[in-house]
Amino acid sequence: MTIHHVDAGVLRVAFEQHGPLDGPAVVLLHGFPYDVRAFDAVVPPLVAAGCRVVVPWLRGYGATRFLSPATPRSGQQAALAMDLLALLDVLEIPQAVLAGYDWGGRAACIVAALWPGRVAGLVTGGGYNVHHVPSAMTPAAPEDEQRLWYQYYFHSERGRAGLALHRQALCRLLWRLWSPEWRFDDATYDRTAAAFDNPDFVDVVVHSYRVRYGLVAGDPACDMVEQRLCDRPPITVPTITLEGGSDGVMRADGSLRHRPHFTGPYARRVIDGVGHNLPQEAPVDFAEAVLALMAGANQGDAKSTD
DSSP: OOOEEEEETTEEEEEEEESOTTSOEEEEEOOTTOOGGGGTTTHHHHHHTTOEEEEEOOTTSTTOEESOTTSOOOOOHHHHHHHHHHHHHHTTOSOEEEEEOTHHHHHHHHHHHHOGGGEEEEEEETSSOOOOGGGTTSOOOHHHHHHTHHHHHHTSHHHHHHHHHHHHHHHHHHHHHHOTTOOOOHHHHHHHHGGGGOTTHHHHHHHHHHHTTTSSOOOGGGHHHHHHHTTOOOBOSOEEEEEETTOSSSOGGGGGGGGGGBOSSEEEEEETTOOSOHHHHOHHHHHHHHHHHHTTOOGGGSOOOO
């Protein structure tokens, strides 16, 4: 597969592109610790439907690089959203269906909330995937806190050193814990794990898990966007949220309280037996959600589990 590169915002973004350039656009966005390979089985049905499919590596992953050494290696949510918006601009995509999970779902949710005119539809894993930083230090239930151990690990310099020294083993452990029913093989993991050798991977990851708790400063260039997110802006575009019934990060019912944040056509789907890596574990369901939005399906008529 050919890897394309384009200068967009503060990044030289590496991405794969499939399908006709004049087709309706879909942007697929991976999370941590994954990469574009998560969408390998999602892309073909989208291309068969005539879509232009763009699959970028996020900042800190794969061949994506910062253009300047002076740019903060931020992993904050606003930076991810601004990266996505810049990529849409440079690729001259006026409007797209955005589909992502984890970090990628967060970028997609923010663009959908703040720039809805750019979003024809949204597929997001985990519901309203936007951090409310002002309340981030409010403890969750103990069982939910236990699931977030890796985030607290990255708050310390021991965690930074552990990620730098053991990034392959640590990320593989997270794959197992977050997707307990997914039996991936070594080759599947290795194809993605190569993306973690990016020189900015550790800095971006560690910053992401510190800034969301208000433990470190964010990139000043993102301040205005972060300030807008403090108001929990609603998502008005047609949306399908996907939940893994066996997600080891967040319980599938954890997003039920997110319903008020979606004020447009909305459906919530739980996929039994699937963990956190939604597109790679359930590519048919993921692609079907995208295609439903591409077809302009009335999500108010869709079956919802909320």
